[in-house]
Amino acid sequence: MLLPRLRTLPAALFVLFLTACSQSQTLQGIFQQSTPHEAYARKLKLAGLAETALGRDWLRAADQALRDSLVVKLPFQESGFFPADRAVATGLRYLVRTGETIQISLTLAPGTQAPKVFVDAFELSPDRSEPRHLAAADTAALSFRYVAEADRQHVLRVQPELLRGGRYTLRIRREPSLSFPVKGKTDVAVGSFWGVPRDGGARRHEGIDIFAQRGTPAIASAHGYITRVNETKLGGRVVWLADTDHGQHLYYAHLDKQLVQPGQRVKPGDTLGLVGNTGNARTTAPHLHFGVYRNGAVDPFPFVRRPDAMPPVPKVLPSRLGQWVRARETRLTLRRTPTATGVAAGAATRPTPLLVLGATAEWLRVQLPTGRTGFVPAKAVLTATPLRRENLPLPTDLRARPAADALTVAALPAQTTVAVLGEYGKFRLVRQANGRTGWLAVAAS
Incomplete structure (x- = not known):
């Protein structure tokens, strides 16, 4: 008889019941690694709350956010709102490039009671039916970073715990995962990009060319150690750095001088050599050819591009x-x-x-x-100003969604006066005199 009672629990008792359930864990919960969102969903199910209308709505919203995610371009900034009286989740899809650092932050508005908010990033891949989880956070000061391992679509899901609402600002932006490899320069100095034809189209450019005065320091972009210091026909004087931060190799070519030795440990900012035009670059201005290799060459530009400037603050009040x-x-x-x-x-x-x-x-x-x-x-x-006002002829339930099995948010007696704010199918959205909104079946109104 417990579940039928839970279906009609007032909101406050629902939260108290869930909090009490969270104090105990099964052995499976102790040893099984899971995200904060998964752990919360498991508590709902263990407590039997997943079978209540509100619990079903919360789980449904989480799935729908991934399935019907909206598409945004980075950088992205949004002022958002979580209603406390219904289960919602936000799903935003965005394109990432290999080597970009994705920085995500969610800040609650001043005066907002701090709810637990679950923020999860997923990778979508054509060879997997389910999204692959990448990173998560669930605190009031929500911020995390992760490095994109492949050119993919990612999805960010944001969902508050049950019966908690508030306003927030969400920011998603790209940052470099490597320090810029030429001292005093930025990506503005890149003069030749990945994939440009070389040798009459016989090959493609497998890196970027960063132009600078001869003798400008070429510096380590990450922690690691030097694996090769030699001279080749194409690259001239070159240095190879094993990047121990990211498990990849960095290639510095056309150097005027090499200032490191194989096996030497380096940190970001250490000078590896000086910019020049040795090798097949003798007829061009001094520059550093910079490459990134991860089971083959990849485009280095996303690794070193400048951080995104955030878009304007929303004009909407x-x-x-x-x-x-x-x-x-x-x-x-x-x-x-x-x-x-x-x-x-x-x-x-x-x-x-x-x-x-x-x-x-x-x-x-x-x-x-x-x-x-x-x-x-x-x-x-x-x-949505009122379309009209009506007196209910019969007692009826006010529901959180326009569905017969939706959570009942209030029981309205006969002759209750409501303002009709909108219509959808066989339901009407109404507002009571106390400001509460919900859905009524057409027959009831």
Whole structure:
């Protein structure tokens, strides 16, 4: 008889019950490594809460965030909102290049009660059916970095624990994983890039050329040790550095002088040699040919490019977050990317209420009644003012979603006056006099 009672537990008791369950662990939980999100989901299941309406909604939202993730370009910044009265999760997909460091931070707004927030990064691969987990965090000061091991699509999922809400700022940006290999220079000095034809198209450029005055120090980009110091026909005077930080080899070519010996230990910033134009670069201006080898050559530019500058702060006022809005026009297309040409993620008619969950510079991330999300132009929606007011003829349940099996958030007696904010299918979104919102079946209203 426990589960039926849990299905109607008030929110406060639900949290207390879950907290009590978290104090005990099974032997499997002690020895099994899992992410904080997986550990929390396991506690829900062990406590029987995964069978309640709220628990099912939380697990469903987590899966949907990965399956229906939206697409963003880096760098990305969003002001976001977690509603406390319903289970939500955000899924954002972005492209990474081998060697980039991805830096992710989530900062809670001042005055927000610190909930536990689960932030997880995944890699998508065509040869795997399930996303591969990369990194995770679950504290109030959420920030972590990881290095991309391949050119892939990654997905970031952000989800708060049950019944906790608040506002936050999410930032995702790229940083270099290596120090720049020429002293005093940045990626602006790169004059020839990966893949450029060489020798009349007989081969491709397997590195980048960084131009600098003759004698400029070429410096170690990572901790490691020198494996080779020699001279070749193409590279001239070269130095090979085994990068022990990342398990790869770094190649410095066309040096005027070599200033290290094989076996020598080095750290970032140590001088390995001086920029020149030896080898097949005698007819060009002095430069360093820099290469990265990981089971073959890879493009070095993502390893050393400058950190992303963050985009502008969203112009949308924080008060817009968490609001219900409706389309200005008869029909509104939700986009998978915050661009006018983005692939459609869904559509809404004028009566359909949309919940604002995030804001970028000119776009809102909104949620359809189905739980799917998408981006819409901020100017394309209006605040969902009441369409009309109604008195309920019969007692009825106010639900968290437009579904018969959704969590009941309140039991409304007959003759309760509600404001109708929107309509979707056989349900209406209503607001009580106390400000609580929820869904009613059409027959009930």
